Amino acid sequence: MRLRLNFWTIVAILTWGLLAVLLFEPVGSVLITSLFDKDGNFTLANYGTFFSQWRFAQSFFNTLVVGFGALAGALVLGCTMAFCVSRFTIAGSRFLSLLSILALVSPPFIGAYSWIVLFGAGGVVRGALRDFGINMPPIYGLGGILMVFALKFYPYVYLMVSGALGNVNRSLEEAAEGLGLTPWQRVFKISLPMVFPAISASALLVFVLAIADFGTPRLLGRGYSVLATEAFAAYSAEIGSNFSMGTTISVVLIFVSLVFVALQRYMSRRNVYHGNLINKPTRIRLKGWRNVLAHVVVYAIGLCGAMPVIVSVYYSFRKTNGPVFQDGFALQSYERILFNLADVVTNSLTFSLVAVLLIVAAGTIVGVLVARRTSLNTSLLDAAFMIPYVMPGIVIGIAYIAAFNTGPVVLTGTAAIIILSIFIRRLPYTVRTTATALRQIAPSLEEAAVSLGYSPFRSFLKITVPLIVPGIIAGGMLSFVTAINELSSSLVLYVGSTMTMPVRIYLLVLDGDFGTAAAMSSILLLLSGLAVYIAFRFMGRNEQALL
Amino acid sequence: MAYLEIKGATKSFGNFTALNGVDVSVERGEFFTLLGPSGCGKTTLLRAIAGFNDLTSGDITVDGADLRRVPPHQRDIGMVFQDYAVFPHLSVFDNVAFGLKPRKVPAAEIRTRVAAALAAVHLEKLADRLPAAMSGGQQQRIGLARAMVINPRLLLMDEPLSNLDAKLRIELREEIRDIQKQVGIATIYVTHDQEEALAISDRICVMSAGHIEQIGTPQQIYGNPQTRFVAEFVGTLNRLAPGAATDTLVAGLGVKNAALWAIRPERLALAAPGEAGVAGTVTRYTYLGREAHVHVETAVGNLAVQVANPGMAAVSAVGDAVTLRLDPASLLAFDADGKRIGAEP
């Protein structure tokens, strides 16, 4: 008993140490750097500059516009789809949810570029439409950003809201019908309030993700700057000097994100309507034009969301001459990757695998600590693990540069810094899922094993571990998907030898080499798809787990 | 000295006392039941015996050896859980064999002992199945076989039947009782169902708010309750309204200091016409097939009368004037502290 206590005390101390080095120190550095001038004197001048210069005020405003715009777009698409799929019989609904998974796991900046290929200045679709005499503006600017975000983020709303809709007890709706409410009144008075927590939680999540996104506004914005792009620009411009403007913008971005993450947490906690699922909702089979309309709408959303994937897979097989596409198909783009860019793929794979192994090992042990040793200490720990949720990737990147560029541990330019930045961002997820899984295992199971003659530790190994391992493997696979698609922090942290696939894709797109970018995206997508498949094999098909 | 001996068991959670000086002794092979309302400390006492929650103070000995010094996994105490606690990733066979492995039982013997245990609970056909999809009754049988197969020194059961439906509860409680008598393991059984307790126990310990009200055989608990709490918790009780009518009724009994007079419904009967007794009016009539409950408003209060085998003719209507046959010797008297006056010891 004593020994166990010591073991967990050591784990707690190590965890706090880990958080101190990998989280508090970097975030603290960001804050401190933003509060000091070049000569190391305390100053609020950076914040003064931020709030007085029109350019920053504009990007702050733009960030909110992008956040709310994405939120609105994703809500409309996601709720429509959720409502149709959970209330009407839709042919091929499994295929539809596959489409939404595709949208979910594809890197967002690929979405941006694919839409440029279709609707940009020289866009294919736009060109074709012009032949018919229809002139549409290219999709650059705010409109384009919002469209891409809506299509990229609608799956979050769709999955969360359809989950909630599936839990609304049909008896409630029947009772409302019995009370004489019309179908529309039923939707607004019964169903909507029941799923409102899910709607608001997913909407806020979309907001947080949208303002953290760097690739999309960078590629599509054409001068429409947001805080994430400004932070990156300031960081790139000031590299080598003290990049206090970059950190100042980061602090503002953290603050905005913090507000909305807090709101999101509050809303998800209120998401507590658990119907007893005796009377599951049934789906209505629509007739005639209504049926056609419902199918057209959901498939349009699903296909548009998956369009970037379709476009990049298609273009990855197109014949190219340099960066220019030719007629016909070839494997040139893949050959280029194989011969010139294999190291990038290897980098991505090794970094992600190492990060995932670390995440799973540390996340499981800390998850056990949080779930089983409840005390003030662990609930503080729980709170500390919220911090990475609030931190946009670009900010983590800048924070790691601020913390590990000088001082006792210099990590800049190493693979370790990229791996650690992924590690710290994904660790909370694993801690949380492990803790949740453990809390769902009745304590009586381990007690039963103890009463049968197993020591507490052996009971844990023989009973609890086998029960949570499938979930841990599945969680590891989903972490792998996040790790291998990570762009914004790696973009700040990479050097030539530690370039990852998303960074390379981003640079290829900037160079206009879309063939290679498409091929590399397709490889990325294949790897992600594989990981999702394995995850689903271990825990059953569960789209909710992807959120 | 008894087989299991608990002395002065006290358990505090912060400044709340869940157990307050409980003394219990259980004999070898005895079926001993802890009965009491929710929150009275039954589970707390059971978990202290199992070792999951240690007592704040007190002694527990089995066969004269101090149990509190033994870590839970070496106590050799079988436990059956309310939520079954069947291991979902192990087959029925492996569940039952689980406790034999740390005891270094040879494989061949494991097979025969598990087979015998499964046969005892009628699960031999399901040995290779996973328990996940099984019914509650089947899962609880696994739990029972698993706890008994290790031949523990004691068997503890915490409301093992409370998650099952009424019919299965009766069926399984009789099985539990039969199996326990066959193997002869001293068993402590927790329930808050008085009928269950009466049906299967050798002795019952009625608890309330962390202390013991009475320990005795089912007959003693029901027929000779020592306290008002026991009389009310086990069975139903008619309380006579204090007043002149009651005083007259009990005058001949020579009992002083009675704060409350009460009588069991089955000790009352409807008198034949013309017979002397307590006059009253029917206020409610509940027909239950095997019996009927007639509520009668009388000068000594509203009394429920249990009528066995109510025939077709014996229907009373609300408002009927009736006379009750009440033998004052059947009355129970309690003092102001709720202690029974004149109880047999």
Ligand SMILES: Nc1ncnc2c1ncn2[C@@H]1O[C@H](COP(=O)(O)OP(=O)(O)OP(=O)(O)O)[C@@H](O)[C@H]1O
């Ligand atoms: N870990 C604990 N911390 C604080 N109080 C506790 C704890 N465990 C039990 N209690 C309290 O001790 C009292 C006795 O609880 P116990 O579980 O023994 O009751 P019980 O008789 O088994 O009731 P039930 O029939 O509901 O199972 C209750 O009031 C309960 O709230």
Ligand SMILES: [Mg+2]
């Ligand atoms: Mg209990």
